Amino acid sequence: MTFPNWIRLGAASVALAAAATAQASPLVSTQWLEQNLQNPQVRVLEVSVDPGVYERGHIPGAANLNWHTDLVDTVNRDIASRDKLQALLRAAGVSEDTTTVLYGDNNNWFAAWGAWVLDVYGVDNVKLLDGGRKKWEAEGLPLATTPGAASAGNVTLKPANEALRARLDEVAQAARAPGSVAIVDIRSPDEYSGKSFAPAGVPELSVRAGHVPGAVNVPWGSLxxxxxxxxxxxxxxxxxxxxxxxxxxxxITYCRIGERSSHSWFALKKLLGYDVRNYDGSWTEYGNTVGVPIENPAGTVWGRT
Structure with missing residues (x-):
């Protein structure tokens, strides 16, 4: 069927207007996304703590990124390489003019991690679905069980922007000379004080409990x-x-492995406009490093109760 030019131009205008609306904010609402599920300039990516929830139901058309295989280099303990991530995004249909919307479970913990990784590689127009899976499901919005399919995209990633990333030596230097950098520990008060080493049931641990000297505690959930x-x-x-x-x-924001701190990085960087770097090595790197100072108000010692 051939549509008149005014209809085709009108549809294009609607798509451009929707993209412009999304571009004005780092967040999109559930209402906006529901209205734009068929927009060819919008791609949706799920990044959940539990990757298996995608198969049980996801936002229609969404592609799935597994945070601990797709977004990381599993050998080098690093974020995914530029080539690896570029191939994944192209396969998911992400192009240069795409508005890419990320969402996930646990109030977007790992969706924010995905947004940070994409920001490191200079991907434009990346958004978070405000409220993530929780809000989408609570509003009874549609879910699909078949994988999203899209034509291959053409996005080209830029070299990694190290200005968005804090490294161990920078954090250790800030710990020894507090004042020049604000360090935000976004973990629970018990983790911050050293009362607990990590949330219950998690495998990534440090042999020391406590926090980086000079860090303030603003748990991510308070946001x-x-x-x-x-x-x-x-x-x-x-x-x-x-x-x-x-x-x-x-x-500088940090947590245990860099995922919860990405959520706080997003709030500080994208919503408040502050100069922020995420320390993705976080406490599993810092707390296990020989020779760097810590503060441990609870006095907890590894292996002791």
């Missing part, structure tokens, strides 16, 4: 509302200001 969406910007700004993080100096 989200009951429905999983980010709290209003003014409220986020106030939460950080209460512990002295106001954007006047560079910020």
């Amino acid at each position: 989200v509302a009951a429905d999983g969406t980010f709290k209003p910007v003014d409220e986020l700004r106030a939460i950080y200001a209460r512990v002295g993080v106001d954007g006047s100096k560079p910020v």
Whole structure:
């Protein structure tokens, strides 16, 4: 069937308008995404803590990225290489003009990690679905069980931007000379104080408990509302200001392996506009490193109760 030019031009205008609306914010709403599931300029990627939830039901058309195989180099303990990630994104239909929307379970823990990795490689127009799977499912929005299919994309990744990433030596230097950098530990108060080494049941551990000297504790969960969406910007700004993080100096976020801290990185960088780097080595690297200082108010010692 051949459509009149005015219909084809109108459809193109709608797609461009939708993309422009999404471009204005680092977040998209469930309503916006539902209305744009058929938009050829929008691609949806799921990145969940539990990759198996994708098979049990996902946003229609979404592709699945497995965080611990697709987004990392499993040999070098690093983020995925530029070539590897570029191939995955092209296979998922991501092109240069695509609005890429990421979402996942656990209030977008690993979706935010995916957004950070894509930002490191300079992928434009990457968004988070505000509220993630939790809000989408709570609103009874459609789910599919068949994998999303898309024509191959043409996105080209840039060289890794190290300005978005903190390294061990930088964090250790900041720990020894506090004041020049604001360090935000986004783990639970028990992890921060050294009372616990890690959340219950997780395999990645450090032989020391505690936190980086000078770090302030702002648990990632304090940034989200009951429905999983980010709290209003003014409220986020106030939460950080209460512990002295106001954007006047560079910020480093960290957690245990870098995933929860990506969520806080997103809030600080994308929503508040602060100069922020994510330390993806996080406590599993820092706490296991010989010769770097820690603070351990609880006095917990490995192997002792």
